[in-house]
Amino acid sequence: MTRMARWGWVITLVTLTGVAGVLAFVLTVGTTSERGLFERHYHWLYWVNVAVAAVLTLVILTAAVRLVVRVRRGRFGSKLLFKLAGIFALVGVVPGLMIYAVSYQFVNRSIETWFDVRLASALEAGLNLGRGTLDTMVSDLATKTRDAADQMADSATPQLLALERVRDKLGVRTVALVGGNGQILLESGGDTHQLTPDRPSAALLRQARGRAPASQLEGLEDEAAALEGGAQIRALALLPNTELRLGLGERYLMVIQRIPAPVVANALAVQAANNEYQQRALERVGLRRMYLGTLTLVLILAVFAALLLAVTLGNQLARPLLMLADGVRQVAQGDLSVRPVLASRDELGGLTRSFADMTGQLADARAQVSRTVAELDAARTHLQTILDNLTAGVLVFDPEGRIETVNPGATRILRLPLSAYVGRPLSDVPGLAEFAAALTQRFEQHLGPDPAERDMDRELWQESFELQLDPKQGPLALLVRGAPLPYAARLVVFDDISEVVSAQRSAAWSEVARRLAHEIKNPLTPIQLSAERLQHKLESKLEGADQAMLTRSVATIVNQVQAMKQLVNEFRDYARLPSATLKALDLNALVQEVLSLYAEAQEKGRLVPRLFPNLPPIKGDASQLRQVIHNLVQNALDAVQERPDGRVTVRSSLSLTETGAPRSVRLHIVDNGPGFAEKVLKRAFEPYVTTKTKGTGLGLAVVKKIADEHGARISLRNIHPPSDAGSPPEDGSEPPVIGAQVSLSFSNLAPATEPGAASAKT
Template structure:
């Protein structure tokens, strides 16, 4: 039985630890709501399911324990009132700081989110973005001017002269590639790459800008996160100003400028996203804290119920033990719960009952010994020819033998416990004997001898009386 109880206790402990760990994992995963990722959206269902199951289990345990407490309280079970007071104190002590921290945390988070996304931060990010765009515009404007210079120098170049000028223009600038287009085809191409890839014809946007404005410039993002400046300008005849084609060049952007541009743009987009999700963030944080508060409160209530039962159970056993001892059951033993103050009290109670049991056994044996001696004395008195009568201080008959009854003419053995004075009122011989004895006792004489002359109907009787005080 004890082994099964230990196995059950160990199993419940393991399940409780696993449940707590699973709840903590789910709660930590729940905090990922601030990231707004698809991974959280997929996990949200089972996270809420785990917390809901945990809340349902705690509620069922709490309801069951509270029902038992109310039933014991109504039945006036010893210890139920103490346990109720203990639970109330523990829950109040645990819930007060929890509620305070919850209110402070919600207020702090809401104000913090508003401060993160206030107007100054948004304006600062907007100004930083404008500054980055301005620097980028200056850089692209300079590159466009270079390409326009390329177009002027290439206005009269043809054939081999075009290839030579393209190489000279590229090497004399920071251009990575320079391409000349005309009549919807590539007229010339020069690249800094030793194994250049074939140039692609400009897209519709570039062609539209060239037809409308005669120029085009843009910062194009690359796969590695860097930026390159793409600039194009129309090539016109120096004599007729007729558009002969256009030149397109690709320039590298300074690494630091690319990095800063990416960082500013990412930060600006993130601030915009957070501003859009401000209310969702507040709701998510509040929901998370509310869930933590609810589970913490339920756990504290169940902890109060559990530990109050653990603390009150030894006291209830002690109360049952004291009642058993009051009924005379000195063999009662209370199991020792632990090596603490209550365990010491239980041990002292068990030691007390053990000593009381030994004292009770000694008293019982002494009483049996006295009873045996009394029976022996009665046997001796019954066989004596001399009459013997013992009296209580109030002159009630304690013992009398058969000889005394025969001498005094009264069956004294049947009147044990009766007053000898009242019995002597209707008995002649006994009345004379009681009169002499009462007179001696009233004078305070405890040790005396006297020859008493008793007058009876059949003549006189001489009675030799001796009185002595019994010990105790």
Template sequence: MARPGSLMPRLRWLLPAVASVLLLLAALYLAADAEGLGGAQADSYLLVFAIASLAVLGLSVAILLRILGLWRRLRAGEPGARLSRRWLAWLLVLGLPPILLVYGFGVRFIGATVDSWLRANAVEVLQQAARVGQVYLSEREASARRVMDDLLSGLAERPRSEWNAWADRMLVDSGALQVGVFDASGRNLALAAASARWIRADAPAEDMRDLPLSGSANVSLEPVEQGLVQQVRAKRSVGGTVVLAQIVMGMPEAVAEDLIAIEEDIASARRSLFLRDSLKWSFVLILSIVFLLSLLLAVLLAFEISRRMVAPISDLATATRAVAEGRFDVSVPGGGDDELGFLVRGFNRMLDELRDSTRRTRESQQETERQRAFLAAVLGRISSSVIVLDAEGHVRVANPASEAVLGSAPDAWVGRALSALSAQRPSFAPLVADLLQRMRGDGREFRAEVSSGEGDQRRHWLLRGARLADEGMVVVLDDTTDIDRARRDAAWAEVARRLAHEIKNPLTPIQLSAERMRRRLLPTLSAEDADLLDRSTTTIVAQVEALKSMVNAFGEYAQAAPLQLRETDLVELVGDLIDLYAGESRLSVSCQAAADVPTIRVDPGRIRQVLHNLIKNALEAVPEGPVSVQIALSAEPGAGMLVMQVSDDGPGLPPDFDAGWFEPYRTTKTKGTGLGLAVVRKIAEEHAGTVEAGRSAAGGACFTLRLPH
């Protein structure tokens, strides 16, 4: 496939070449037809003129485009444009006058030549020859009519049975080729022929049937394969029957050819005299087409010659301007054996040296950029926040992860003082102060653990830094909040596992011993002592059961069973849970679900445990009186999350409630394990979800669980 850059020069000459070929073909066609004195059809002339007009238009458009191109180059002040204009003017002055002179002499020569070809007396000579032929034809026609009269009179004198014999006799006496007699319907009544090829019993033609009855015979010349024949036809009434008679008589071959040639020459001479002026104009038109072709091609060649002559100088000037602008990727084409070629080659050598120098510089810059891009890629893919500061504490580089510290796009912080972070994010003021103090110190490297924020927003950071050679500093901050929480959760789980193991072992013997003491001693004691023993053993058994429940809770928190995930309709699950609590007198549980709540892949038992824990917390927060719990289900299509809100109308969350309340053993109640909210958060995280706490519209607590679907 041709490239656009190589296609345009081809198109510059494709249009003129096609137009020139069309003009030449049109001129050749008109010249061939002019030699035949206008034998072409008018439609062909129109087509040729249309093609010639399109060709002239194409050449004119090509010239106009080059004129516009030169005009734009002159307007733009391109190098070589004025010199091209000067070359073009001189070439046109040298080339156009000879073409115009030849055209003028050609027009005069055509007029004189055509007049000498076509003289008026040529037609008179041919007409005299034609009159001699007409006398001969008139004598032949009179003889043919006499033969027809003899044929018809003989038919009238003879019965129909002798008509064939009479036709044969007339054929021999007259020397005819065929004698035929037909009735009005076209049926053959008599037929005689000089040879087998004339024995035809065809029905007479329609024009023969239309001849007048009893009129004179019709004589005409008809062309056949061997030349001309004289055909005599008559329509008469013979014995009360209308007959159609036809006699075909031969013409001498030489006479027939001479008569045809004379008629054609007369017609040709008359047509030539009539078209003499048209013929002149045809030749003038042919000459004009050739003149236009020569003229337009001369102009095109003038443009091309001027372009080729000026091109090396223009290329040199353009390349010089490009080099002055700092572009060394240019080269000057050409370079012959003359002085201009020597100049072009020297200029190209200079450009090669400049390009080589520029290439080395560019490669060095590219290597630097690659190293910088590699460093940026490394910084962009690590989760730690990396901030590079200059000696004055201004941010030089910050990776994408540092947005968690800076609070906005890292690029926006480049060039700004890090101290401005204290005003923008007051919770980071201690961290910034500690960092700036270490910058002013003498240490080359440092490592510290710092915190930022309060309450739910409190984060823990591992701060590491190193001083750079230019007195700047690179600082790396790792958010260890989640890691610390995971460690605490693991530690609490280990504590819960050990407590469950150490406490559960003696509980069963204690319970069994208390029940055995009661069963054996109760019947032997007095009423007062028996009552004391009964109360004591009952208390022991009840507390042992409470301890067992606590131990089981520790065990569940320490090591939960694997999730049993399946597609679950949470609306149906919440409905079943409401039915379960229907018997609770002071508890009212309701559900409000949106219409677009989808099914979700979860462990139904774990989700049910979350709802049980939150409803239990609501009941325990209000020791007496009715409690209303509302469960709302909705979807967040854009985030792909299902939202479940559990809110109550109780006293609400404690004033110091923060994320730490979701850790184990945080509670304000006198009873319980303090694992309820910890289990809720653990189940949410097992499902790749989150849980948040807040205040409900009724003033109570509101827990929001978000699960992906």
């Protein structure tokens, strides 16, 4: 039972006890004959009823407001409580109102019938009759007193004797002569227990100063004294002054007549009956109010009891539902802690126990799922770590062909922001539409059109692809492996084999050069000697045009044999290029040594060195690097030979890390010539690739091979004018080429204290 329910029951018991006490008191008072009891206790009984009714009304209003607030807030079970409260309140109020209306009419009519209207009229008529009789006696005595005063003034009889005559004539108890100040001057008759009669009041004297006599009724205030003869009529009349004497003053004739005892008794009885009737009438109003107040209190109590019963029963019914609702809400929020259950053995208690069991099972299942997810996350993290550190590129596609997973190796190899295209097809990546189509076709060939005919013995396929992603750079050679994954996903793993292909091509060209040098060089000397011998034997025997033709033919043969020898020697040198012997050397000193061979070009301003001072030493082979620098500078000078303003700049620089430590030393050979052709940019480092009319095209191939021996990176690019130098072409093509640049980056640095680092002549 909740705290509010306990308080409700306490208030109900207290109220029932108070109402029972009030009703018992009312019944007790109704059966007693003590008069005026209702009048004495009516007020506090009334206010007790009002206080109890106010408390109950306040409790009912509080409960109603709380219930309305719960309904407006949408609390679970509030609508059910509201309906139950309304039903019970209706059941309690409607019959209560009917009983209240009937009881109200019954009380009013019952109490009204307790008092007879004719009796009230008779009492009123008797009271009026008694008052009229007494008034008549008072008036009659006043008239007789005035007449007696007039007669007494005209008579010459002594005053005492005149008073006796008046008393005998009027038949009254006392006759007295009173002075102007109310003093008794002369008296006749009187009471045995009182020597002199009471003096008249000042008001009666003032009233009697005129010609009209004054009279009043006395002694009826005290009922006991009146019944013992204390009721009397006092009359006072002014006595005319017939004597012409000064200083005599005003005198009054006072007559006191006793009221007969039966008349007094009847008058008092009528007055007492009237007073008692008025008291009864007052008691009737109080009793009616008391009964009506009690009925109202009982009605409010009935409504309160009905509401309390509705709240109690509603709580008993809604408590399991509220527990279930709270449990469902907490479960929805992820709280699967132990749920409370009801101890009752009914269906609702069983429902709460079943819900608690289900919550416990869900908690166990979630714990198992959490452990599984943690293990899966650990495995995924482990796998992701492996993927992030793989040099190979990895792509995972979902069943719809969208990119699901991509590792940094794929971004590094393809040089494209693949992570930004996760969730999209590979064909949306710029430049990879053909590659995506080729992958799809290769997977379809591997899996087969019919799942029943697929070769499941082959779990993966492997194929090489060549991509041209950047026109300014060479093609990208990829070795791609693909495998199907569960749920129709697909895995693609690829490696950049461009360097491997380049090395294979270099090795193949070395083998070709070696074979050419071996197969071609041997016949060249006999050919040259035979041609020279023919010229020597036949030149003297021929004359004129024949001799000239012989001389030209032999010269041609000798020149071509020399060219073939030079070609064979270059191929031999390319094939027999010795391994580099790496030692510490100063790159700036090596560059200055090579540029000293081009003093004339420097004097004309066509060759300009710009070397970064204090470069850290690098590890390299001085003889091979000298050949590299010589080849690059000569190629650049050849490129600007036809330009009158041609210039070649040899520049060195230093690249630093974030901490300021040296990272690499770079050498740039820049010219303002026509630049590299597109086919040269794509395959510049392959043998026999050149744009010159003379030469074998082995220069850059030798440079690339030496750079690889030194672990250096070499790159070629054309130089375009800056974007602010002019507006771009309207057709959207690239800006014109204004030069070319060849760059070498040496990351294999040597300590500055290593022997030989200060000199390049090693």
